Amino acid sequence: xxxxxxxxxxxxxxxxxxxxxxxxxxxxxxxxxxxxxxxxxxxxxxxxxxxxxxxxxxxxxxxxxxxxxxxxxxxxxxxxxxxxxxxxxxxxxxxxxxxxxxxxxxxxxxxxxxxxxxxxxxxxxxxxxxxxxxxxxxxxxxxxxxxxxxxxx
Amino acid sequence: xxxxxxxxxxxxxxxxxxxxxxxxxxxxxxxxxxxxxxxxxxxxxxxxxxxxxxxxxxxxxxxxxxxxxxxxxxxxxxxxxxxxxxxxxxxxxxxxxxxxxxxxxxxxxxxxxxxxxxxxxxxxxxxxxxxxxxxxxxxxxxxxxxxxxxxxx
Amino acid sequence: xxxxxxxxxxxxxxxxxxxxxxxxxxxxxxxxxxxxxxxxxxxxxxxxxxxxxxxxxxxxxxxxxxxxxxxxxxxxxxxxxxxxxxxxxxxxxxxxxxxxxxxxxxxxxxxxxxxxxxxxxxxxxxxxxxxxxxxxxxxxxxxxxxxxxxxxx
Amino acid sequence: xxxxxxxxxxxxxxxxxxxxxxxxxxxxxxxxxxxxxxxxxxxxxxxxxxxxxxxxxxxxxxxxxxxxxxxxxxxxxxxxxxxxxxxxxxxxxxxxxxxxxxxxxxxxxxxxxxxxxxxxxxxxxxxxxxxxxxxxxxxxxxxxxxxxxxxxx
Numbered sequence: 054x055x056x057x058x059x060x061x062x063x064x065x066x067x068x069x070x071x072x073x074x075x076x077x078x079x080x081x082x083x084x085x086x087x088x089x090x091x092x093x094x095x096x097x098x099x100x101x102x103x104x105x106x107x108x109x110x111x112x113x114x115x116x117x118x119x120x121x122x123x124x125x126x127x128x129x130x131x132x133x134x135x136x137x138x139x140x141x142x143x144x145x146x147x148x149x150x151x152x153x154x155x156x157x158x159x160x161x162x163x164x165x166x167x168x169x170x171x172x173x174x175x176x177x178x179x180x181x182x183x184x185x186x187x188x189x190x191x192x193x194x195x196x197x198x199x200x201x202x203x204x205x206x
Numbered sequence: 207x208x209x210x211x212x213x214x215x216x217x218x219x220x221x222x223x224x225x226x227x228x229x230x231x232x233x234x235x236x237x238x239x240x241x242x243x244x245x246x247x248x249x250x251x252x253x254x255x256x257x258x259x260x261x262x263x264x265x266x267x268x269x270x271x272x273x274x275x276x277x278x279x280x281x282x283x284x285x286x287x288x289x290x291x292x293x294x295x296x297x298x299x300x301x302x303x304x305x306x307x308x309x310x311x312x313x314x315x316x317x318x319x320x321x322x323x324x325x326x327x328x329x330x331x332x333x334x335x336x337x338x339x340x341x342x343x344x345x346x347x348x349x350x351x352x353x354x355x356x357x358x359x
Numbered sequence: 360x361x362x363x364x365x366x367x368x369x370x371x372x373x374x375x376x377x378x379x380x381x382x383x384x385x386x387x388x389x390x391x392x393x394x395x396x397x398x399x400x401x402x403x404x405x406x407x408x409x410x411x412x413x414x415x416x417x418x419x420x421x422x423x424x425x426x427x428x429x430x431x432x433x434x435x436x437x438x439x440x441x442x443x444x445x446x447x448x449x450x451x452x453x454x455x456x457x458x459x460x461x462x463x464x465x466x467x468x469x470x471x472x473x474x475x476x477x478x479x480x481x482x483x484x485x486x487x488x489x490x491x492x493x494x495x496x497x498x499x500x501x502x503x504x505x506x507x508x509x510x511x512x
Numbered sequence: 513x514x515x516x517x518x519x520x521x522x523x524x525x526x527x528x529x530x531x532x533x534x535x536x537x538x539x540x541x542x543x544x545x546x547x548x549x550x551x552x553x554x555x556x557x558x559x560x561x562x563x564x565x566x567x568x569x570x571x572x573x574x575x576x577x578x579x580x581x582x583x584x585x586x587x588x589x590x591x592x593x594x595x596x597x598x599x600x601x602x603x604x605x606x607x608x609x610x611x612x613x614x615x616x617x618x619x620x621x622x623x624x625x626x627x628x629x630x631x632x633x634x635x636x637x638x639x640x641x642x643x644x645x646x647x648x649x650x651x652x653x654x655x656x657x658x659x660x661x662x663x664x665x
Contacts (some may be wrong), residue, residue, distance in 0.1 A: 082411070082421075083245050083404045087238040087293055093586045093636075094236060094556035098389045101552075105388070105447065115388075116447040127552045132589045137645070140240060141411065141422040177552075186596070235564070235574075236557045246407075246433045246483075250400035251542045258541070258600065268541075269600040280399045283438045290492070294564065294575040330399075339443070389553060391546040393599055398542050446546060 071149040071161075072201045074107045080142045090137040096173045097130055100162045103148030104177070107160070111150075111198040122183055123192060125158060129178040135171035143167045150199055156181055156188055158199070224302040224314075225354045227260045233295045243290040249326045250283055253315045256301030257330070260313070264303075264351040276345060278311060278332040288324035296320045303352055309334055309341055311352070377455040377467075378507045380413045386448045396443040402479045403436055406468045409454035410483070413466070417456075417504040429498060431464060431485040441477035449473045456505055462487055462494055464505070530608040530620075531660045533566045539601045549596040555632045556589055559621045562607030563636070566619070570609075570657040582651060584617060584638040594630035602626045609658055615640055615647055617658070 078099065086092040108115045115125070138144055146164050153159040158179045164172040181191045231252065239245040261268045268278070291297055299317050306312040311332045317325040334344045384405065392398040414421045421431070444450055452470050459465040464485045470478040487497045537558065545551040567574045574584070597603055605623050612618040617638045623631040640650045 079411075081404060082239055082407050083247060085240040086235055087240065087242045088583065088585065089240045090585075092236050092238075093560075093589060094553040097553035097556065098387060101388050105385075114447065116445070119446075124547065126547065126549075127591075127593045129593065130552060130589075130591045132586075134586050134588065139422070141420065232564075234557060235560050241430065241432065243432075246436060247400040247403035250403065251540060254399075254541050258538075267600065269598070277394065279394065279396075280438075280440045282440065283399060283436075285433075285436045287433050287435065292575070294573065388545055389551050391551075392541055393544040393546065393548045395546045400542060 071151045072107065072111055072199070073147065073149045074103070074110050075145055075147045076103060076106045077167075078102060078144055078146065080138050080140050080144065082140050085140050090139060091172075093132070093134065096132045096134070096164065096175070097177075099144070099146055099164055099173075100130070100132075100148075100160070100175065100177055103146040103162045104150070104160050107148045107150055108198075111201070113195060113198045118195070119184075121192075123189070123195065124182045124184060124186070125179040126182055126186065127177055128157065128180050130175065131177075132173055132175035134173050136166070136173075138164075138166065138172045144172060152191070152196065152199060153178060156191065158191075224304045225260065225264055225352070226300065226302045227256070227263050228298055228300045229256060229259045230320075231255060231297055231299065233291050233293050233297065235293050238293050243292060244325075246285070246287065249285045249287070249317065249328070250330075252297070252299055252317055252326075253283070253285075253301075253313070253328065253330055256299040256315045257303070257313050260301045260303055261351075264354070266348060266351045271348070272337075274345075275336055276342070276348065277335045277337060277339070279335055279339065280330055281310065281333050282331040283328065284330075285326055285328035287326050289319070289326075291317075291319065291325045297325060305344070305349065305352060306331060309344065311344075377457045378413065378417055378505070379453065379455045380409070380416050381451055381453045382409060382412045383473075384408060384450055384452065386444050386446050386450065388446050391446050396445060397478075399438070399440065402438045402440070402470065402481070403483075405450070405452055405470055405479075406436070406438075406454075406466070406481065406483055409452040409468045410456070410466050413454045413456055414504075417507070419501060419504045424501070425490075427498075428489055429495070429501065430488045430490060430492070432488055432492065433483055434463065434486050435484040436481065437483075438479055438481040440479055442472070442479075444470075444472065444478045450478060458497070458502065458505060459484060462497065464497075530610045531566065531570055531658070532606065532608045533562070533569050534604055534606045535562060535565045536626075537561060537603055537605065539597050539599050539603065541599050544599050549598060552591070552593065555591045555593070555623065555634070556636075558603070558605055558623055558632075559589070559591075559607075559619070559634065559636055562605040562621045563609070563619050566607045566609055567657075570660070572654060572657045577654070578643075580651075581642055582648070582654065583641045583643060583645070585641055585645065586636055587616065587639050588637040589634065590636075591632055591634035593632050595625070595632075597623075597625065597631045603631060611650070611655065611658060612637060615650065617650075 084091050084095040148162050150160045161176050163174045237244050237248040301315050303313045314329050316327045336342050390397050390401040454468050456466045467482050469480045543550050543554040607621050609619045620635050622633045642648050
């Protein structure tokens with residue numbers, strides 16, 4: 054599920070590609086609306102599922118991050134709605150993450166049907182803060198994990 | 207919206223009826239499902255709206271209760287689904303409350319269409335606890351408020 | 360995940376036990392509330408996940424049932440809240456189903472932590488109707504599937 | 513709540529400003545998360561409340577539009593998260609709308625606390641389609657309503 058193979062660039066040095074995970078989920082009946090497809094805000098909930106699993110695979114489960122006083126509140130979200138998804142459809146959520154500047158993290162997410170049809174794509178931008186919402190410098194272990202160099206437990 | 211008129215019983219003594227409030231809300235599109243009516247769990251969310259407004263009218267807003275360390279976690283919920291409610295339908299939520307034994311509070315809730323058609327009815331039963339979830343003796347001000355004898359701010 | 364082994368009773372005849380499935384799911388951040396546990400209405404959404412997978416394992420996926428004009432709208436729901444579940448906790452949802460009278464279906468659901476701690480238990484009672492909500496006689500294939508004698512596709 | 517007063521520009525001709533409505537709503541407990549503020553996807557649900565009331569005030573309630581075969585499925589959503597909002601906070605949702613090109617409608621939405629503190633701002637972009645999701649030319653009555661020249665029922 055997790056790929057973080059380094060790529061060699063033209064100069065022979067290694068570039069760290071963004072780590073990536075793919076998860077599968079099924080559309081719940083509670084997530085549909087009377088138009089017969091998923092209600093628009095559910096995309097942001099599925100984006101969260103993607104983030105959660107990516108952070109777990111990087112060795113920094115978000116629940117553990119919060120218990121260590123590191124929070125990632127949303128600053129910005131963007132969704133492009135690309136296709137329908139009906140009750141019980143099996144969806145793939147592909148998530149990547151990278152630092153954006155020195156103090157923000159950006160997750161890019163694509164949701165598609167099992168047959169490849171696009172459902173939604175977008176991103177969420179997050180600050181790194183302490184419990185009271187004050188921006189903090191991202192801990193070194195978090196930066197290492199995001200760069201795909203984390204020590205996984 | 208709030209009625210707590212004491213009734214005289216046959217013996218001339220006053221019985222305190224349960225305090226009651228009625229609120230209005232509209233079905234959101236996000237609350238519908240592909241069957242074209244509201245998704246079943248929304249009833250519990252509307253029950254919460256009823257509880258919130260009843261406690262406010264009794265002079266003990268729940269946000270204030272929590273900030274004073276008194277929590278009302280759910281112990282039990284029950285819903286009878288009686289009729290449909292579609293997007294943008296205007297609903298009335300009628301809520302009453304009473305102590306159940308010495309340490310629990312029971313809210314009875316009825317939801318109906320503006321034209322009187324029944325939508326849902328049920329109850330939620332709550333413990334009275336501190337922030338860590340430990341049962342506590344309900345504070346006197348809470349008992350007084352529930353009995354309709356509260357000092358309203 | 361699915362057990363429908365017939366049991367012999369004292370008289371040597373076979374009793375069909377209720378079919379049962381167990382699914383696993385993780386608590387989403389979107390399902391928490393400010394009390395730090397899951398918001399009460401989420402239990403009904405997890406109950407739905409349990410029903411969906413039970414019907415699939417019985418060979419009668421609900422999406423397929425609806426496309427054949429058989430609907431199972433909720434008539435009644437009941438939840439006992441037995442313990443907390445926090446963000447990212449892994450839960451087990453155990454679901455059984457049986458006819459209740461000639462025209463209703465009752466699902467019994469238990470939700471527990473991976474370590475066995477109880478989270479919630481309850482049931483949902485459903486009518487069997489056509490698309491316009493009119494009660495219909497449950498189709499024979501549905502009764503057979505529920506009795507664990509279905510032809511699975 | 514509704515302002516659509518035409519403004520005269522320097523040349524004495526009338527410019528139609530975007531129609532605008534303001535609604536008030538309270539944060540529900542179900543909309544909070546364990547961080548103690550609203551869960552991020554709720555902003556899109558509140559955006560929907562703003563759109564619903566704006567269309568009603570323009571004389572083209574969305575429920576009525578759908579029953580006439582005109583749908584406004586989301587194509588794109590964007591939210592900037594600007595501040596916290598806690599359970600029971602009273603929020604104002606200010607919504608404007610305008611055509612975007614010949615076949616899309618854009619709603620701009622700002623959510624703020626009663627005391628003026630910013631909570632969220634963003635937009636939703638919608639196609640105009642028939643029930644099966646096929647793009648259609650926006651009906652004249654819809655364009656007139658959006659331009660603030662609708663005949664209100």
